[in-house]
Amino acid sequence: xxxxxxxxxxxxxxxxxxxxxxxxxxxxxxxxxxxxxxxxxxxxxxxxxxxxxxxxxxxxxxxxxxxxxxxxxxxxxxxxxxxxxxxxxxxxxxxxxxxxxxxxxxxxxxxxxxxxxxxxxxxxxxxxxxxxxxxxxxxxxxxxxxxxxxxxxxxxxxxxxxxxxxxxxxxxxxxxxxxxxxxxxxxxxxxxxxxxxxxxxxxxxxxxxxxxxxxxxxxxxxxxxxxxxxxxxxxxxxxxxxxxxxxxxxxxxxxxxxxxxxxxxxxx
Amino acid sequence: xxxxxxxxxxxxxxxxxxxxxxxxxxxxxxxxxxxxxxxxxxxxxxxxxxxxxxxxxxxxxxxxxxxxxxxxxxxxxxxxxxxxxxxxxxxxxxxxxxxxxxxxxxxxxxxxxxxxxxxxxxxxxxxxxxxxxxxxxxxxxxxxxxxxxxxxxxxxxxxxxxxxxxxxxxxxxxxxxxxxxxxxxxxxxxxxxxxxxxxxxxxxxxxxxxxxxxxxxxxxxxxxxxxxxxxxxxxxxxxxxxxxxxxxxxxxxxxxxxxxx
Numbered sequence: 001x002x003x004x005x006x007x008x009x010x011x012x013x014x015x016x017x018x019x020x021x022x023x024x025x026x027x028x029x030x031x032x033x034x035x036x037x038x039x040x041x042x043x044x045x046x047x048x049x050x051x052x053x054x055x056x057x058x059x060x061x062x063x064x065x066x067x068x069x070x071x072x073x074x075x076x077x078x079x080x081x082x083x084x085x086x087x088x089x090x091x092x093x094x095x096x097x098x099x100x101x102x103x104x105x106x107x108x109x110x111x112x113x114x115x116x117x118x119x120x121x122x123x124x125x126x127x128x129x130x131x132x133x134x135x136x137x138x139x140x141x142x143x144x145x146x147x148x149x150x151x152x153x154x155x156x157x158x159x160x161x162x163x164x165x166x167x168x169x170x171x172x173x174x175x176x177x178x179x180x181x182x183x184x185x186x187x188x189x190x191x192x193x194x195x196x197x198x199x200x201x202x203x204x205x206x207x208x209x210x211x212x213x214x215x216x217x218x219x220x221x222x223x224x225x226x227x228x229x230x231x232x233x234x235x236x237x238x239x240x241x242x243x244x245x246x247x248x249x250x251x252x253x254x255x256x257x258x259x260x261x262x263x264x265x266x267x268x
Numbered sequence: 269x270x271x272x273x274x275x276x277x278x279x280x281x282x283x284x285x286x287x288x289x290x291x292x293x294x295x296x297x298x299x300x301x302x303x304x305x306x307x308x309x310x311x312x313x314x315x316x317x318x319x320x321x322x323x324x325x326x327x328x329x330x331x332x333x334x335x336x337x338x339x340x341x342x343x344x345x346x347x348x349x350x351x352x353x354x355x356x357x358x359x360x361x362x363x364x365x366x367x368x369x370x371x372x373x374x375x376x377x378x379x380x381x382x383x384x385x386x387x388x389x390x391x392x393x394x395x396x397x398x399x400x401x402x403x404x405x406x407x408x409x410x411x412x413x414x415x416x417x418x419x420x421x422x423x424x425x426x427x428x429x430x431x432x433x434x435x436x437x438x439x440x441x442x443x444x445x446x447x448x449x450x451x452x453x454x455x456x457x458x459x460x461x462x463x464x465x466x467x468x469x470x471x472x473x474x475x476x477x478x479x480x481x482x483x484x485x486x487x488x489x490x491x492x493x494x495x496x497x498x499x500x501x502x503x504x505x506x507x508x509x510x511x512x513x514x515x516x517x518x519x520x521x522x523x524x525x526x527x528x529x
Contacts, residue, residue: 024517043331053315074304092498107470120373130448139459157479165440177472186291191424194392202396211363216434217416224351238342
C-alpha cells in the first residue's frame, strides 16, 4: 500500500496528474503541475554519527520492521476493529467519467469566495493538444470566466476552478461546501446594527494604510534558519558528511524548469 | 453546536485595538485510514539507521539541514529555539489592498474571527472593509509559528485567511507561453459562444464529494461482509478535430435549450 505524505504534493519532476479537460465536445489532454512550492526541504533526522535515518513501520508484537508488502490500509469501524481497503479498491471507486475535468459551467472569475481555494496547479497541453488548449484559454480570458468542475485525482475528489492566466490554464482546487463551516455553525453572534460613526472611523484607518497592490511577505523564520546554517557552515562547526547517503526523496526540485520544459513541448 | 475558539488575539490597526477570537472555518472530512500489519493490528513507527538496521532512540536523534547532497549542518535544540518567533497576541494589520489584487494562488487556510468583547467595533470594521472593498494584510504569531494573512469581510463577518509566503507561489506571468499553432478568429468566436452558453453563477451547493460518499458506503458494505463489485478502470486519452467538434457542441447545447424552453 502507499501512505499519504505531505511531500507527495511537493514532487514535481513528473506531472502530478495527467488527464483530459472537456468543454462541450472538445477534449484537451493536459498535464498538471503544482503552482506552489516549499522554500526549503524539511530538516532530516540523523543518527549520533550523522547518518541520515529512515522511518520504518514495525510490529509491537514481533518487534520486526515491516516492508511495504506487509502493510495494509485500515478504516477503524469501532475501537480496534478495522476494515482493510486495498489500493485497487480505491482506484476502482473512481469511475472513468469522474477522471476528466468536464467544464460544464463557466462563472465570473471574480465571483468565488477565497474561502474555497486550497491549492493552485498549472496545466500544460499534452502533445497535439496545444491548439485546443489555447482556444479554451483565450475564450475564457475574453469573457473573464473560470470553468468549474469536479474530478478525482489521486484517490480524492476535487472541486476545481480553471482560470485563464497570462495564456496559461491554472487550476485551483477548492473545498466542498460541506467542508466550510457557516458563522452560525461556529457560533458567531448575529450581526448587530453598527453606528455610521464607527464605520467611518474604521474606513478612515483603512484609507490611511491603503496600498494599490499586494506584495507577498517574506518567510522570516526560514530566513533566520538559513542564517544560523550559514554561520555554522562558515565556522565548520556541527557539519557532518554522511556515508552511504541515499539521495533525499523530498529535495526541493526546480519546479520552474519543469514547467518551462513542459510548456515548450518537452513533456511526453 | 457552537465551536470552541482555537486562539485569542487582538487586531491592531494603527493605534486602534480590537480583541478577537479565532475559529477554524474548515472542517476536515477526509476519510482517515490507519496503517496495519497483516494481522489487522496497528503498527508503530521508529527511526532506523540504514547501515546497521538498528533503531535509534529519540534522545539520540539529531536534526540536520542538508546544505548539499550528503552534507548536513546539525541544528541543536537551542538553535531551533533561537529562530522561533517571539510570542504575541497581536494581529497586526499594516496595509489594506484592493480585494481583487490578491491572486487565488496565495490563499491557504481560512479562519473566522469572532468578537471578544466589543461586538459594535467588530461589525463596524467588517462593514468598513466591505464598503471600501479592501483586504487587510496581517501578520501574527500563533503557537510558535509566524503567519501572514488577509483580513476580509464576508456576509458581515471577519475572515482571516493565511497566505503563502513570497517565493512559494509561481506566477503564470513568469512562464513561457505554450508552443503550437494559434486558433483562428472563427474558432475563438465559436469557443466564446460555447463558454457563454455554459455561463452561470457559482453555486457551491451544486457540488458534493461523491468519491467520499462512494468510499464510505463501500467500507460500510465491506464491514458487513459483502463483497461489493467494482468496475474496472481503463485509461483513455483522446484528441479531436477542433472546428467540427465546436460546431457540434454548440448545436447540441442549442437543442437542449430548446427542449428546456
